[in-house]
Amino acid sequence: MPTYKITGIDVDFPFEAYDSQLVYMEKVIQSLQQKCNTLLESPTGTGKTLCLLCATLAWRKSLGGFSTGMRERSSQSEGSISDVSPSQGARSKLPTIVYASRTHSQIQQVIQELKRTCYRPKMVVLGSREQLCIHDKVSLLRGKTQTNACRMLCRKRGKRSCAHYSHVADYMKKNPHLGDEPIDIEDLVNVGRRFGPCPYYVSRELHKVADILFAPYNYLIDRNLRKILNVDWNNSILIFDEAHNLESLCADAASFDLPSWLLTACISEAKNCIDLSIARREESNDKSHNPDNFAILKALLLKLEKRIAEVPIQSKEMGFTRPGLTS
Template identity: 30%
Template structure:
């Protein structure tokens, strides 16, 4: 039987009268949110667990915001002569600050809507003009680098054009960052992007009165899912990592001649993400639009700090580097893992890598080719790190090539076994990250093979 005697408030905005098992599930979820801590909730198959998680979570967020606003609007509660006027003054200042922050956020929401309307109307002078200018100037090249010097570790910084008129959007975003640093968010995680799309559909079913006012939901994902630059995607022949390399190279030129026009319009996409409920497919379609489009990947990243709810795949949350790059905060936020039985596998996958003997051999060959071209031009420190990396890859290749059967080892035993226990692995890792050597080696070797 359904819980017919449950009133609307007890049902947490559930779109229909819930069954007792659903109501019990939602009450337990709400209680956990209200008291803090960790809960592992389970419900029989077919009982709508995702919706039963979303309803109490969004209801709790709405009531929390209402309580904070009511407290901010409440006047001072004096206690006569014994009132500590200094403490009351501090409380008054805190209320004023909270109210001002709420008003600024509300004003920004309206500003986003106005910017979107302007982007849709000003077709001659806005986004289209930017992209056409980028296409017209795409053939111009910076005179500083010559040949394949762009792949050198000592390559000079790219030539940058005068400030773009849309740079004010970057300044606006930076100015707003601080205001949202303490914003509480619900980070909802699921295993796949298709499951996150289903989560968004469930959110749309919840009555507006049961969720925070002007609810902002942003879906985050990798470039492989959100990049809509056809030129970059066409050249990405070897998977997601190659696409990431090409995207970084294109967006490094976002203020240069021939830079990625979609990246330049990412702020428009950020506004769209915060005013519309869009899954990844809708974001990609909006990003490709001639009017009001922009890069969904960078747009979602810009929008993330202002969102009430972030929809995130497991892989993006459990990996610290990815989490940092996407701007996902965990401290002080609510984390919800749907289908949590997949979580341990996701953590294991994010901290594991498979290297075949063919890949190790290819790494040795590519580093040899790169070193033959650039080693003489490198600083002594970079040349030393490159030699160490070549030696490490050679040791790994020899070990894998001579392996007759599978065996499990600790990391320490493995490093001793291949003769690499004396290497400064943290230093090499930092070297790879700061110099972007993998991207440069890939770019140089791909070009060399074509030639």
């Protein structure tokens, strides 16, 4: 396997590198050394992903060894798994690499590229419960319903608890080398089906000690998902692969829909609450049933409806955009 000296870093590349690939890896390493943001573009088929991985991992390896073969355990995580990640106090101060792409199918392709390199960092792929849950009933649910059902079963004890969740701590203790070799979502699911531990919580535990983690964009863009990751964002390398639609994804993450029918239903519900509160107060002579708060809510909703109706929308295609504040 050829080795190239690029800005003082020995980069092992699985093939004889083209000049364009050497230039690409040079720019990647320069941005890492200078701790700056970099926008890189390369045509399809030029080995961009392989260059990104080799250059970044070579630079990271030059700072210190990978966590491969080691299993650090926080005292807060011994014997229990939590939705809230423990602090990074016991972890190395070496930077964590977060490799984000649009979809899990694209991440799977990136992992295939990682297998072609000689680098073996401790790694993990992050996924949702919909992709990783193997519980007979919970796996059939979706969205918040699935999340709530999972958390409820994980809090229970005995026969009514999730058996897969209860096996995670013991499995991780007996298999400290999990993640030393590249694994993807399907591999985690196969581990769960074969040996019993919950693939979702296995990935959540594994990411606490990973040198590089792979995830879809929303794990970095969505504030709630970002908060639960055990990552020191001030000491991390963020790679957005295939980032040409990142702007629209950020806009979607900061947006929400408020259909007119929903606003109308809210106004009607507020009116019903007013009537119900008045009726209960008259029946029981209980002054705690105060309709004033519901009346205020109804007034606010009516005002919102009026202001929305005043927005000068010329066409559904163009919509309406208000200019941002200028400082």
